[in-house]
Amino acid sequence: MRRLPSLFVSHGSPMMALEPSPARSFLAGLGADLPRPRAVLVVSAHHDAAFEGGRTTVTASPAPPTIHDFGGFPDAMFAMRYPAPGDPALAERVVALMAGHGLTVAADPERGLDHGAWVPLSLIYPAADIPVVQLSIASYAAPEWHYALGQALAPLRDEGVLIVGSGSITHNLRAYAAARPPIDAPAPAWVRDFTSWIADRLAAGAIDDVLGAIERAPHGRDNHPTPDHILPLFVAMGAGAEDGTLKAKRLHDSVTYAVLAMDAYAFG
Structure with missing residues (x-):
């Protein structure tokens, strides 16, 4: 079986499910460019152990429900469903892989797919x-912990499982709320400088630099006041690194609402 890459995608606003944008068009064509996986494992910024009693969990429902974890959007968003089946056996495989790396993950037979998973999928x-199976981040844990999480998942790439980190390469909702820019507004310099730095460091395979991006990159804190939406990038990096070497390919870059950069990467 062909080894699959790991991916990082920026999911942006839930409205990407309905609104035309370059990022939406990119994602709508991405599946045709990938080998068809037997299953997808999504690590979403909106499934966070920090809000679940500190427990890192993986969905184990055979039919995960669609979670509408947002408010203030049109009725059409709440009517949407993504009825992909779950994979309890894959969830147990994830638990075992994590245990083998000293990481504790619990199977959750009830949790569904949040918009960080179902909108891009x-x-x-x-x-x-x-x-589809979904694994939580832990926003209280370090970038290196999330990279190790990805490393533990890496064998799944040889088992027909597509590992997808779903977050956002930039994510400052306060900046959006303050200006309410239109969807096609251009990015300010503080967003462009950050995404360019990330692209450069990933192209160089500079793993430590990217793991420290919030502190090291230009305007790191401006683009990520909280770490949750960049942590899935680190998981995808860990899953895609081979023999300590990271090969990254930038699949897409665009911006929505001026401050939500929509970059996507493949690793491995």
Whole structure:
């Protein structure tokens, strides 16, 4: 079986499911450019152990429900469903892989897929016919912990599982709320400088630099006042690194609402 890459995608606003944008068009064509996986493992910024009693969990439902974890959006958003099947056996495989690396993960038979998972997947695999399992981040844990999480997941790439980190390469919602820019507003310099630095460091395979991006990159704190939306990038990096070497390919870059950069990367 062909080894799959790991991916990082920026999921942006939930409205990407409905609104035209370059990022939406990119994701809508991405599935056709990838080998078809037997299952997808998503690590979403919106499934956070910090809000679940500190427990890192993986979804184990055979039919995970669609979670509408947002407010203030049109009724059409709340009517959307992504009825992909789950994969309890894959969830147990994830638990075992984590245990083998000294990481504790619990299977959750009830939790569904949040919008960080189902919005991009509804574009990548609109038929919802590929099983999906979702693993939480832990925003209280270090970038290096999330990279190690990805390393533990790496064997799944040889088992037909597509590992997808879903977050946002930039994520300052206060800046958005203050200005309310239109969807096609250009990015300010503080966003462009950060995404360019990330692209440069990933192209160089500079793992330590990227793991320290919030502190080291220009305007790191401006783009990530909280770390949750960059942590899935680190998991995807860990899953895609081979023999301590990271090969990254920038698949897409665009910006929505001026401050939400929509970069996507493949690793491995």
